[in-house]
Amino acid sequence: MGETHSLEERFQQYVEAENKVEPKDWMPEKYRQTVIRQVSQHAHSEIIGMQPEANWITRAPSLRSKLILLAKVQDEAGHGLYLYSAAETLGIDRSEMIEQLQTGKAKYSSIFNYPTISWADMGAIGWLVDGAAIQNQVMLCRTSYGPYARAMVKICKEESFHQRQGYEIMMHLAKGTKEQKAMAQDALNRWWWPSLMMFGPSDENSPNSAQSMKWRIKRKSNDTLRQEFVDKTIPQAEYLGLTVPDPDLKWNEERKSYDFGEMNWDEFYEVVKGNGPCNKQRIENHINAHNEGAWVRAAASAYAEKQAARKKSTAA
Amino acid sequence: MTDKSNWKIWEVFIRSKNGLSHKHVGSLHAPDAEMAVKNARDVYCRRSEGVSIWVVPSEQITASSPDEKEPLFTPSDDKVYRHPTFYDIPDEVGHM
Amino acid sequence: MSFKGGWLNIKEENYTEADALLRYVLRLGDDALITGQRLAEWCSKGPVLEQDIALSNMALDHIGRARLLYKYAADLAGDGKTEDDFAYLRDTQEFRNFLIVEQPNGHWGDTVTKLMCLDTYNFYLFDGLTKSADAQLAGIAQKAIKEITYHAQWSAEWVIRLGDGTEESHQKVQASLENIWPWTGEMFEVDQVERMMDEAGISVNPESIKDAWNTKINQVLDIATLKRPADCWMQTGGRKGVHSEHLGYMLAEMQFLPRAYPDAKW
Numbered sequence: 067m068g069e070t071h072s073l074e075e076r077f078q079q080y081v082e083a084e085n086k087v088e089p090k091d092w093m094p095e096k097y098r099q100t101v102i103r104q105v106s107q108h109a110h111s112e113i114i115g116m117q118p119e120a121n122w123i124t125r126a127p128s129l130r131s132k133l134i135l136l137a138k139v140q141d142e143a144g145h146g147l148y149l150y151s152a153a154e155t156l157g158i159d160r161s162e163m164i165e166q167l168q169t170g171k172a173k174y175s176s177i178f179n180y181p182t183i184s185w186a187d188m189g190a191i192g193w194l195v196d197g198a199a200i201q202n203q204v205m206l207c208r209t210s211y212g213p214y215a216r217a218m219v220k221i222c223k224e225e226s227f228h229q230r231q232g233y234e235i236m237m238h239l240a241k242g243t244k245e246q247k248a249m250a251q252d253a254l255n256r257w258w259w260p261s262l263m264m265f266g267p268s269d270e271n272s273p274n275s276a277q278s279m280k281w282r283i284k285r286k287s288n289d290t291l292r293q294e295f296v297d298k299t300i301p302q303a304e305y306l307g308l309t310v311p312d313p314d315l316k317w318n319e320e321r322k323s324y325d326f327g328e329m330n331w332d333e334f335y336e337v338v339k340g341n342g343p344c345n346k347q348r349i350e351n352h353i354n355a356h357n358e359g360a361w362v363r364a365a366a367s368a369y370a371e372k373q374a375a376r377k378k379s380t381a382a
Numbered sequence: 383m384t385d386k387s388n389w390k391i392w393e394v395f396i397r398s399k400n401g402l403s404h405k406h407v408g409s410l411h412a413p414d415a416e417m418a419v420k421n422a423r424d425v426y427c428r429r430s431e432g433v434s435i436w437v438v439p440s441e442q443i444t445a446s447s448p449d450e451k452e453p454l455f456t457p458s459d460d461k462v463y464r465h466p467t468f469y470d471i472p473d474e475v476g477h478m
Numbered sequence: 479m480s481f482k483g484g485w486l487n488i489k490e491e492n493y494t495e496a497d498a499l500l501r502y503v504l505r506l507g508d509d510a511l512i513t514g515q516r517l518a519e520w521c522s523k524g525p526v527l528e529q530d531i532a533l534s535n536m537a538l539d540h541i542g543r544a545r546l547l548y549k550y551a552a553d554l555a556g557d558g559k560t561e562d563d564f565a566y567l568r569d570t571q572e573f574r575n576f577l578i579v580e581q582p583n584g585h586w587g588d589t590v591t592k593l594m595c596l597d598t599y600n601f602y603l604f605d606g607l608t609k610s611a612d613a614q615l616a617g618i619a620q621k622a623i624k625e626i627t628y629h630a631q632w633s634a635e636w637v638i639r640l641g642d643g644t645e646e647s648h649q650k651v652q653a654s655l656e657n658i659w660p661w662t663g664e665m666f667e668v669d670q671v672e673r674m675m676d677e678a679g680i681s682v683n684p685e686s687i688k689d690a691w692n693t694k695i696n697q698v699l700d701i702a703t704l705k706r707p708a709d710c711w712m713q714t715g716g717r718k719g720v721h722s723e724h725l726g727y728m729l730a731e732m733q734f735l736p737r738a739y740p741d742a743k744w
Contacts, residue, residue, distance in 0.1 A: 090445065113527070120521040124728075127735035127744035128562050129511075129545050132518070133538060139521055140534035144425050147527050151409040154391060160411060185735055217408070243742045351522070359525020361650065362586045363413075365643025367389065370413035372642060389526070410528055416635060420628075421528040424535050 081282045086212040089155040097281055100274065101211045102156050103172070104283060106163045109149035111175035112142045114167075114348050118182040119191060127185060134231050135188060141228065145221045152213040168353050170340065177260050179342030186239055186246075186253035192232015194254075194261040194299065200225050201295045202265070210282035233302065240306040247307075254303065255311045262326075263334045265292040296324050390439050392418040394426055397434040404436055412437075490670040498674040499612065500554045501574065502681060504564065505671070505717060507547030508575035511565060512725070513596065514540030515732060516583055525586055532632065536593075539625040546618050553614075562744070566736040570726050571719040578661035580716075580724045584654070587640050587647065591654040593633035594698065599665045601630040602690045606682030615680060634698045641702025648703065655699075656707050663712025666691075671717075 074094050080087070087093055119139050126132035150160050166172035177195055182188070203225060206218040239250035266288045269275045278284035303310050314327030336342070389411040395404035407426045412418035418437040427435070488497055517537035524530035548561035578596060583589045604626050607619035640651040666684040668676075675681035699706050715721065736744055 113522075116522040116530075123518045123521055124515060124731050125734055127566070129541060129548070129565055131744070133541055133545070136518055136521065136534055136538055136541070140428065140531055140538070143522075143527055143531045143534065144428060147410060147425055147531070148408055150527070151391075154409065220407075238743075243739065245739055246742050355523045355525070359586065361644070361646050362525040362640070363389065365647030366413040366417070366639050368647075369639040369643045373414060411526065412528065413639075417528075420532065420632060420635075424531045425528060428531075428535070 078280070081210045084208075084282075085210075086215060087210050088212045096277070097283075098156055100278060100281070101214065101283060102153055102158050104278070105149050105153040105156075105211075105214050105217075106158065106166065107173050107175075109146045109153060109163070110167045110172055111178065112146035112149065114174045114178045114352065115195075116142050116146075117348055117351055118178055118180070118344070119188065121182050122185060122188050125185070126188075131188075131235070138192070138228050138231060141224050145217075145224070148217040148220055149214075152211075152217045155213045164356065168349060168356070170349070173338070175264060176334070176337045176342065177264050178348060179337050179345045180256070180260055181343050184249050184253060186235070186249040187257065189232050189235030189239060189250065190253035190257040192228055192230075193236050193302070194232075194257050195264065196225060196228040196232060197299060198261050198264045198295050200229060201291050201298075205285040205291070208282075208285055236306055236308075240308055250306070251308050254308050258311050259329060259333075262292055262296070263329060265289075265295065267331070267334070293323060296326055300324055389413045390441070392422075392437045393440050393443060394418075394422045395436040395438070396422075396426055400433055404434065409440065493670060493674060495674060495678055496554070498671045499678075499680065500551055501671045502675050503547050503551045503554060503615070505574040507544050507551060507564065508573050509579055510540045510544035510547060512573070512575045512579045512728065514538075514544060515728060516579065516581075516589075519583055520589070536625075536629055536632070539622075539629070543618070543622050546621070550614050550618065562736070566733045570721050570729060573721065573725060573729070574717050574719055575721075575725075576661070576664050577713055577716040577722055578658065578664065580722055580728060581658065581661060582724060584657075585650065586636075587651040587654040588657065590633050590636040590640065591651060592658050593629065594637045595658060595662050595695070596665075597626065597630040597633045598691055598694050598698075599687060600626045602687040603682055603684075606687070610681070611679035634694075637698055637704070638702040641699070641704040651702075652704055655704060659707040660710055660713050664714050664716060667714065667717065669717055 073092060077092065077094060077097070087097075116139050119135065119142070123132060123136050123139065126135050150163060153163060154160060163172065167174065177198075182191070200222070203218055203222050207215055207222055209215045209218065236250055236253075239246040241247075266272055269287045269289055272288055275284065275287065279287070300310065300315070312327045314325065316325045317323075318325045337345070340346075390413070391409050392412055393409050394407050396407050397404045410418065410421050410425055412421050415437065419435055422435045422437050493501075514537045517533050517540065520530070520533045521537075522530065524533060544565070545561050548564045551564060552559045552561060576596075578592060581592060601623075604619045604623050608616055608623055610616040610619065637651060640647040642648070666688045668684055672681060672684060676683045696706060713722075736742070
C-alpha cells in the first residue's frame with residue numbers, strides 16, 4: 067500500500083518537472099486510461115472530421131481548390147493515424163478503438179456532427195474549426211505523454227496550412243460577388259457557435275479537467291483556450307468584413323479582451339448525446355466503410371500468411 | 383466485434399536527408415512488408431520528407447528495460463509497448 | 479467564358495498538326511481528371527485508414543497531372559482559356575477521356591482491377607512519352623512517370639492480394655476483371671489524332687503498348703491465380719465524346735458551382 071502511494075507521488079513530481087512519460091514507464095492506471103481516452107478520441111475526431119470535408123472534394127469549384135481540399139482531408143487521415151499509433155503504445159488495439167467509436171463508447175469532437183451545406187463551409191471549417199483545434203493542439207505539444215506530444219508536434223506543423231487554406235477561401239468569397247459574400251456570411255453564422263463549443267464546457271462543469279491538468283496531459287483550461295480563440299479570431303472576421311453572429315460581443319478595455327455571449331449549452335449537450343444533425347450518418351458511414359472493407363482486410367491477411375509460408379518452405 | 387483480420391503493427395524509420403540517421407516517426411498497420419513500405423511513404427512522406435524508409439514489425443523489436451536505478455519502472459519486459467496482442471494468451475484462458 | 483462550338487467543328491480529315499496536338503493533350507488531361515475524380519470519391523470510405531491515404535495520394539497525382547496537361551492545352555489553344563475552363567465549362571461531348579476511367583468505383587476489388595488495367599497502360603504510355611518530340615509533353619511525362627510507376631505497382635499488388643487471398647476475395651476480383659474487361663480495348667484504338675501524333679514522333683502508338691500491356695497483365699493475373707477473361711466485344715466512344723451515362727452525372731456534380739455562379743471567380 068505504502069509502495070503504490072509513493073510511486074504516485076514520484077510520478078506526480080516527475081511530470082511536474084516537465085519530464086516526458088514514455089510507453090514502458092510506470093504510470094498510474096488512471097493516467098494510462100485518461101491518456102488512452104483523450105488520444106483515441108482525438109484520433110476519432112480527425113477521422114470523423116474527414117467526412118464533412120470530403121463531402122465537397124468532388125464539387126470543389128476549381129482544380130487548385132480541389133487539390134488543396136483533398137490534401138487537407140488526407141492530412142487529417144494521417145493525423146488520425148499518428149494518434150491511433152500513439153494510443154496503441156499504451157496497450158489498446160486499433161480495432162478496439164474502432165469498436166469504441168462505432169458503439170458510441172468513445173466520443174469525437176462534436177463539431178463534426180454539423181452538416182457542410184455550402185462551399186463556404188470549407189472556408190469556415192478551415193478558418194474556425196482548424197483554428198480552434200490549433201489553439202488546443204499547440205498546448206498539447208507540451209503534454210506529458212511522449213508519443214502524444216511527438217504526434218502533436220507533427221500535427222501542428224501540418225495544421226497551419228489547413229487554417230490558412232480555410233481563411234483564403236473566406237477571403238476570396240468575402241471579396242467576391244454578392245452571392246459569394248452572402249455564402250461566406252451564412253457559413254460564419256452557422257459555424258461560429260459550434261466552434262466555440264469545441265473547447266468544451268466551462269471548467270467548473272468539466273469533471274476530468276482538474277486531474278488532466280495535474281498530470282500535465284491538459285495544459286490550459288477550456289475557458290482560457292476559448293477566450294484566446296475569440297480574441298484571435300474577431301480581428302480576422304473584421305478584416306473579412308463579416309459579422310460574427312453574437313450581439314453580446316464587446317471589447318472589454320479593462321481585460322483587454324472580448325466579452326462574448328452565453329453559449330447554448332442545451333444544444334451542446336444534445337449534440338454530444340447523439341442528437342446533432344449528422345451524428346447518425348457520420349457513424350453509419352464509418353461502420354459501413356469498415357464492414358464493407360472486412361473482406362479486403364481478410365484477403366490481405368490471408369495473402370500475407372501464404373507468402374510467409376511460401377518463404378519458409380523455400381528456405382527449408 | 384473484433385476484427386479477425388488484424389494487421390500487424392510496423393514501426394517506421396525515415397532518413398529524411400542523406401547524411402542523417404533514420405529517425406523513428408511512428409507506426410502503422412499493414413499485412414505485409416510491401417504494403418508497410420508503401421503505406422509509410424504515403425503517411426510519413428506526404429511532404430516528401432523521406433530519402434530512405436525502414437519498416438520493422440513491432441514484435442521484432444527488442445527493447446531494453448529502463449535504468450534499474452529508477453524504481454518507477456517494471457523490469458524484464460522486453461516488448462516495445464504494453465501491447466496486448468504481443469502476448470500469446472492460450473485460448474483456454476479466455477479473452478484478456 | 480464557355481465553349482460555344484468553334485474548336486469542335488473542325489473535321490478530322492482537316493486537322494492540322496496543331497489541332498491534333500491540342501486534342502491529344504486534352505484527352506490525356508481528361509483521362510487524368512476523371513480518374514482522379516473517381517479516386518477522390520473513396521475519401522473517408524476506404525477499408526482501412528492507410529489505404530484511404532494511399533488512394534488520396536493517387537487522386538492528387540492524377541488531378542495534378544490533369545492540371546499540367548490542361549495548362550499546356552490552354553497555352554496551345556492560345557485564346558485565354560484556363561485549366562478551369564477546360565475542367566468546368568465543357569459538356570460531356572467535349573470530354574474525350576476513355577470510357578474505362580468514368581466507370582463507377584464499385585467495391586475495392588472493382589477499383590483496384592480497373593486501376594491495374596489503366597495504370598499498366600499509363601506506365602507504358604508515359605514511359606514512351608518521356609521521349610516525345612514535344613518538349614512540353616516529354617517534361618510532363620518525366621514528372622509523371624515516377625508516380626505512375628508507383629501506381630502500377632500498387633494496383634498490381636492489390637489484384638494479387640485479392641486474387642490469391644481468400645476464396646471470397648478471389649471470386650470477387652475475378653468478377654471485377656470480367657466486368658471491366660470490355661472497357662480495356664478502347665485504350666489501344668488508333669484514330670486520326672493518334673496517327674498524326676505518332677507520325678510527328680509526339681505520341682506513343684497505342685498498338686505498340688498493347689503487346690507490353692498484355693504481357694504484364696498476364697503476368698500479374700498468373701501470380702494472382704486469376705483467369706484472363708475471354709476476348710470480347712470492346713466498348714468504345716470516349717475518344718469521340720460519346721460517353722457512358724456516368725460522365726453526365728460526374729460532370730453535373732463536378733461543375734455545379736462555376737455553372738451556377740457564372741459571374742463569380744472561383
